[in-house]
Amino acid sequence: MNSAPRKPEDLVRALRAAGIRDERLLEAVRTTPRAGFVPAEQVTAAYRDVPISIGQGQVTTQPSLSAMMIEGLGLGGSEHVLEVGTGLGFQTALLAQLAADVVSIEMRPDIAREARANLARQGVRNVELRVGDGSGGVPDRAPYDAVLVSAAFPEVPAPLAAQVRPGGRLVQPIGPGGHEEVVCFEHTASGLRRSRVLTLACFVRLQGRYGFPPDDAEFA
Template sequence: MGAEELVEAARASGVGDPRVLDAVRATPRAAFVPPTHVDAAHVDVPIPIPRRQVTTQPSLSARMVEALRLAGDERVLEVGTGYGYQTALLARLAAWVTSVERWPELAAQARRNLAAEGVGNVTVLDGDGTEGAPSHAPYDAVLVSGAFPEVPRPLVDQLRPGGRLVQPIGPGGTDQVTLFERTAGGLVERERLLPARFVRLYGRHGYF
């Protein structure tokens, strides 16, 4: 078992961008899961991590990342770092990634994982992801890894005009991964990518 299994799973889910598939191929998922779950790292399933959280299924991460259409020069905001696997995918495809994680111990582990793999173009912050990271804004793209019925307003405000945002829209557990674009008139829904199950997005502008 190896990364090719995850590449094939991403391709089967509809991912066609060669750069995204190469990022999946080059990112060792085993480096971004708890040691107790390394044997499952190359299976296309979510993996539990502390604080009753789970990692996003790799093929789903790849679909969400592909929808951002990253060219390599973007500044990206990620909400929900987890153990850093999706962060590492984004870092291979963009110029810089700022990732915000609610749980300090998860953020600390993600920093260790990313550093061990030599991923240097990332800043991982502890904090309320629904507030974004205004000190690093504006962003060309935003990827949200938690579900809420609407996009938190601060994330819209920190997105450049023309920028793309992907978020699961729903209450958590029954959600629709949706692509938005910021226009002169505000945030516009562009595409409903696929149904999926996500944990809830918690914060000042999410659930309490």
């Protein structure tokens, strides 16, 4: 018997099993077709809780891991959010359902083009997608209530820390790329403060001026 998940509800069950409790987030996963945000040859894996290769050394974030990071932001619906690392746009679409608006930045133009088309096909209109160096954030749209970084670096880059609104939150994998703690930070009166570790995970490296050099080897 083939038990591979084939429907959005299978993915929702996998997220519940992983400990996700935010019902708004689970509903966003239920109503956002991941099959519309993966390469055509990977559609059969869309509703499995697995990362998916999207080319250029990049992979999508595993859905349960993405959900843990989003849940860590504690979104209530009114937030202005920055996402660093758009990928093909599935996580972006989830954030767009849970916040007022999303600014997402992707370094690779070809991947950004696909993400833009995916989001448009799904009718997602409250996302501004930029192509550029995400390690420096998007300062002209700052400050942000929440920042989600989908790539690893040993510390939060100073420009990203500076773009979080007082009282806001930032979630980022902290480590060298390939072996990380996913950490939730809060912006307090004394600056960005490490709040808690959400999980352990493996991420690609954050590349750019305030991350690793762009010619560094990628981690799958």
